Amino acid sequence: MAGFEVYELIASVLILGGALLVLLSAVSMLRANDALQMMNVFSPATGMGLPLVVIGIFVHLTGRDRFEWWTLLMAAVTICALVIVSSLASNTLARAVYQSGAPLDPATRPQDLADAGTGPQESAESAEAGEPAERTGWAATDD
Known part of the structure; x- marks a missing residue:
């Protein structure tokens, strides 16, 4: 070559x-x-x-x-x-x-954007307590 x-x-x-x-x-x-x-x-x-x-x-x-x-x-x-x-x-x-x-x-998990609170730790605690997660933060203001 x-x-x-x-x-x-x-x-x-x-x-x-x-x-x-x-x-x-x-x-x-x-x-x-x-x-x-x-x-x-x-x-x-x-x-x-x-x-x-x-x-x-x-x-x-x-x-x-x-x-x-x-x-x-x-x-x-x-x-x-x-x-x-x-x-x-x-x-x-x-x-x-x-x-x-x-x-x-x-x-597709975790759904951090849909979970309640500011992070995955808080949403995991509410899920363990049997409380339903709420949509909060910027994702909730999409209406």
């Missing part, structure tokens, strides 16, 4: 690994029972798959054009943005799905 470099192999493995995680997450989304599970199974793609692709591109560009600080800065900012934006977006989408009243799989 004329012109083959080691950095090309490393970059290819990183990019293909990231793409495989995205593909497997997408296939898993088809098997999910509700919207919350769909968002949960896509987290490997946003948490590892896309950053692996960015790192693979950085390795390729560094091997081809030599190291440049600008390329490193762009890769670091991109990876940080992917992690931060995906975390905020998944949290916002989960709240929107729950508030919309979309049907949830009965096996």
